[in-house]
Amino acid sequence: MTTETSQPQHISDADRVLKELSSLYPTLTPQxxxxxxxxxEHPVEIALLSIRKSAETASVTPSTMTRLAKTLGFERYDSFRQLFQEAIHAKAPSSFSQRAESLQNLASNNTENNVLSEFSTTTFNNLEHCFEEETLAKLELAAPMIVNARKVFAIGFRDTFACAHHFAYVGKIAFPHINLIRGYQGTLLSELAEINAQDVVVVFGSDPYAIDTVNAIKIVREASAKIIAVTDSLRSPLAAEAEIVFTLNNETPHFFGTLVPVIALIEALLSVCVSLGGSEIVRNIDQFEENLRRLGGYYTP
Incomplete structure (x- = not known):
């Protein structure tokens, strides 16, 4: 039987799963x-569609799709689906320039608005996957960790610095104990030195993983802080030893990985945090807004 491992999976693994499924087929229930x-018949759609959409297209329930994955030895449907996603990635262009060429090739086809159509489809699929039942359950677990921590630190470099900054900026309005790790002008180690076992670190990163983020999270592990990883795969170097791992789709025809599902997840996570925070959190938000208005931080016609 196919089982989850910590070793990288390759396209041949997806082929083996399909062959095993074909062999098991006569023994399966009608559903x-x-x-x-x-x-x-549609292994590519397994990679691209959410469990709900796949189940709907197959005319079964999401729980049936999960049972099928478990029949094949996977603990969760998400891991089963990820195998097919990695098979697609193995065929996909790997560098930013190759992706840009693919984008141009897509535009050169005769179909009108090919690029925008592909972009909208992948964006909606990414967002739908972001709010599947498993992710929602993880949000409910992550929020109390953030609310009750001594301090919360957000880490992300290169493109995901925008994600870490958004989480820290919006989060700090309600929760003053949320901090952004900036790492400017050689200050990274000094900032990381503040982290201890009572803290929570929310780290952002996807393939290709920024080396600064990977090195920072090694130091965080040594400090025994709890880690919430927002990444693209359970095999991500950021996922190891994390308390909670959010694996998000970032499929896009764009030459650069999309941040849309990450921003959506951040806003959902902070919404749950605020809902748990009580009247003090409301006062914090009110005070922030009042101060900005008093100091002329918002434009008034």
Missing amino acids: LKKAADFVL
Whole structure:
């Protein structure tokens, strides 16, 4: 049987799963056979669609799709789906310039608005995956960790610095104990030295992973702080030893990985945090807004 491992999976692994499913097919229940039919005939859609959409297309329930994954030895449907996503990635352009060429090739096809159509489809699929049941359950676990921590630190470099900054800026309005790790002008180690076992670190990063982020999270692990990783794979170097791992789709025809699902997750996570915070949090937000208005921080016609 196929099992989850910590080793990298390759496209041949997806092929083996399909062959195993074909062998098991005669022993499956009628509902599982319907789910198996969809997987065998549309493996690419398994990678791209959410569990709800896949189940709907296969005319089964999401729990049936999960049972099928478990029949094949996977603990969760998300891990089963990820195998097919990695198979697609193995065929996909790997560098930013190659992705840009693919984008130009897509635009050169005769179909009108090919690029925008592909962009909108992948964006909606990414967001739908972001709010699946498993992710929602993780949000409910992550929020109390953030609210009750001594301090919370946000880490992300290069493109995901925008994500860390958004989380820290918006979060600090309600929760003064949220901090952004900036790492400017050689200050990274000094900032990381403040972190201890009572703290929570929210780290952002996807392939290709910024070396500064990978090195920073090693130091965080040594400090025994709790880690919430927002990344693209359970095999991400940021996911190891994390208390909670959010694996988000970032499929896009764009030459650079999309941040849209990450920003959506941040706003959902902070919303749950605020809902748990009580009247003090409301006062913090009110005081922030009042101060900005008093100091002329907002434009008034």
